[in-house]
Amino acid sequence: MTVSDNFKALATANGRYVYCKITAGGNTFLDDRIIEFDFNDAVHPDRFTIGTACSNRFSFSVIYSGELEVHDEVRPFISFDNKEWCPLGIFYVAKRYVRGGYASIICYDKMDDLNVIYDPNVRVPTTAAALLNDVCAQAGLACGETGAELTVKRIPDGCTLREMIGLVASLNCSNAKIDRSGALVFKHAAQTKNIRISEKNCYNIRRNLSTSFIAGLIANGDGAVVESGSSSVESAVELYNPFMTQELADELAKTLAAYKFYGAELEMQGLPYLEAGDNILLEENGGTYPITLSEISYHYGGGLTAKIRSRTTETEKSELSTELEKMGLPAEIPHFSKFNNFDLAITSIAKTASEFEFTTEKRGASALLDLNYTMLANEGTEIKITVYINDTASDYSVTYKPVGGRTCFEHYRFMAENLPKGINRIAVRIQATAGTARISAKQAYSTLIII
DSSP states (O other), rough: OOOOOHHHHHSSSSOOOOOOEETTTTTEEEETEEEEEEEEEEEEEESSOOOBBOOOOOEEEEEOOOOTTTTEEEEEEEEESSEEEEEEEEEEEEEEEETTTTEEEEEEOGGGOSSSOOOOOSSSSSEEEHHHHHHHHTTEEESSSOOOOOOOOOTTOOHHHHHHHHHHHHTTEEEEOTTTTTTEEESSSOTTTOEEEGGEEEEEEEEEESOBHHHHHEEEEEEEEEEEEOGGGGEEEEEEEEOOOOHHHHHHHHHTTTTTTTEEEEEEETTOOOTOEEEEEHHHHHTTEEEEEEEEEEEEESSSSEEEEEEEEEEBOOHHHHEEEEEETTTTOOEEEOOOOEEEEEESSSSEEEEEEESSSSTTTTEEEEEEEEEEOOOOEEEEEEEETTEEEEEEEEEOOOOOTSEEEEEEEEEEEEEOOEEEEEEEEEEEESSSSSEEETOOOEEEEOO
């Protein structure tokens, strides 16, 4: 979604103010009447692939005692200065509940209405672009992109409008979606280098340690199977497309093989200009990591937050993965990281410098916690660090005297072993047994690896 540089600066600023506006069925709801909304935007509902045509869902609750009709148009907007508004899309009422002066509305975009059988108005042989233009004309959609002029010699029976859109999208190495203006567009599997997310805008980052890649393509179509590259389903894109040829499959596999990215889950400030299907760069701990936005879930309740998922196929083996396999450990390790969002005044009262809550699938797992922080201590200060595992202090603690009167970089590492199955919590608490010290906001960076 294109917005101004000023909009992006306001969106990523600390202490930002969020404005929301929703138009629905001739009504305009502003912040004083909007209770909350949830917006789910996806292109990879399960795993990385091409050829999807997902419908986006928007639900909201407002103070309202009137009536909204099914199929009424709904348009939500977000602003950070009450001047420039970023649209979230065009949706249509599917369900509504009104009681006691409150209304809860569930909406979907135009893609949800396209599950009707496609009756072609074009003759074969034709092109994929001509097919897509015909589909859009029948669906009443603006066609923002038609793709390459690829020859189509036959049209399968029984396909819906939505399925036909997905077939054409996969021929163009992309996924199809309805954009914020209501037009049909393709989201391609290619790096978008001008879109970045900084770790300072994230509350929690869980990122794979190694890159993911697509080793091949497997296309099924009416009894015939076309393969290119690796035939391993775990590392290949698998799809249905009766239009696929060996030549096109080889071209798509080559394009997909060049795209490498990281699987990740981010909890962060909601940046409303980000859309599912965008391929962006995550700036974390001095590094830059490409991720694909498989799914974004926005939540508004006065403020705007987002949860982003970057879904993958099989991960490429790194040196770390190889060494872990030699040790008999899984090559793909859950990885969490976070910063401290506020200043920590270190006194005789213990403060939490880092805390993680996570789930282990089996008993006996281990977790490696690594904490790096920059501290300014007074002369004569003595620091004690204690790790708590599931709210119980561990036997291992560290006491040391930092250099007083200047900023020092410190590092602490701890391995928690034999964890129980289920939900676990690990916290690092710091206190001053003598003197005082301070860790400024964003100056304590911690990672947790589950082994």
